[in-house]
Amino acid sequence: MTVAQEVEQLYDEVRGCQRCTLARTRTLAVPGEGPLDSEVMFIGEAPGVNEDRQGRPFVGQAGAFLEELLGEAGLTRPEVYICNVLKCRPPGNRDPLPTEIEACSDYLSAQIRLIDPLLIVTLGRYSMSRFFPNQAISRIHGRPREANGRILVPMYHPAAALHQQRLRSVIIDDFRTLPELLERARASRAGGAEPAEEAPPAQQMKLFE
Numbered sequence: 001m002t003v004a005q006e007v008e009q010l011y012d013e014v015r016g017c018q019r020c021t022l023a024r025t026r027t028l029a030v031p032g033e034g035p036l037d038s039e040v041m042f043i044g045e046a047p048g049v050n051e052d053r054q055g056r057p058f059v060g061q062a063g064a065f066l067e068e069l070l071g072e073a074g075l076t077r078p079e080v081y082i083c084n085v086l087k088c089r090p091p092g093n094r095d096p097l098p099t100e101i102e103a104c105s106d107y108l109s110a111q112i113r114l115i116d117p118l119l120i121v122t123l124g125r126y127s128m129s130r131f132f133p134n135q136a137i138s139r140i141h142g143r144p145r146e147a148n149g150r151i152l153v154p155m156y157h158p159a160a161a162l163h164q165q166r167l168r169s170v171i172i173d174d175f176r177t178l179p180e181l182l183e184r185a186r187a188s189r190a191g192g193a194e195p196a197e198e199a200p201p202a203q204q205m206k207l208f209e
Helices: 003-015 049-054 061-072 098-115 125-131 158-163 166-175 178-190 201-207
Strands: 040-044 081-084 119-123 145-147 150-155
Touching: 003 098, 040 098, 040 125, 061 158, 061 166, 081 098, 098 125, 119 125, 119 178, 125 150, 150 166, 150 178, 158 166
Parallel strands: 040 081, 040 119, 119 150
Antiparallel strands: 145 150
16 A cells, blocks of 8 residues: 555544544544655644634634744745644634543644654644643743654644744744754755654653653
């Protein structure tokens, strides 16, 4: 089976998923989108109302700001892969529940394996906590770590700037570091650092100590 076939099979499974109660309240599941050979993967938290209606990630106000941020990093939306920790919208845009995150965990692991990005950018604290458990985003945002043959960098969710204007310049500055990080990731992969199977969060954290 080709990568494209595996991804389509995964998307079909996500669209029909009944693993948690969000299946009863969603309009559309939101698997993710982007080129399957993308070097950069952005992982958000959960779909919002617009994403729930369209079945696509980051299509609301936060999505518009994300596209602006990509421009600051010399990237365009068509060349990056975008997905979320949760594949269905929590009612009222409430925070994801631990059981919901766990229910979607295998889907995200499969996406990382299939896309095999050089650089993973987490957007928001729920995305961050998968790779950086027990950390505060205010303390570690923009600080890259290398693990499993990839560079991981935690960042604020673009929506944070919509609620706190003071964060706008912080997020823009963080995104401006991505070209250098991507070059570092390319050099690391070219030097023979092969991506490993994704480690459990507790093991991943040991790699950063």
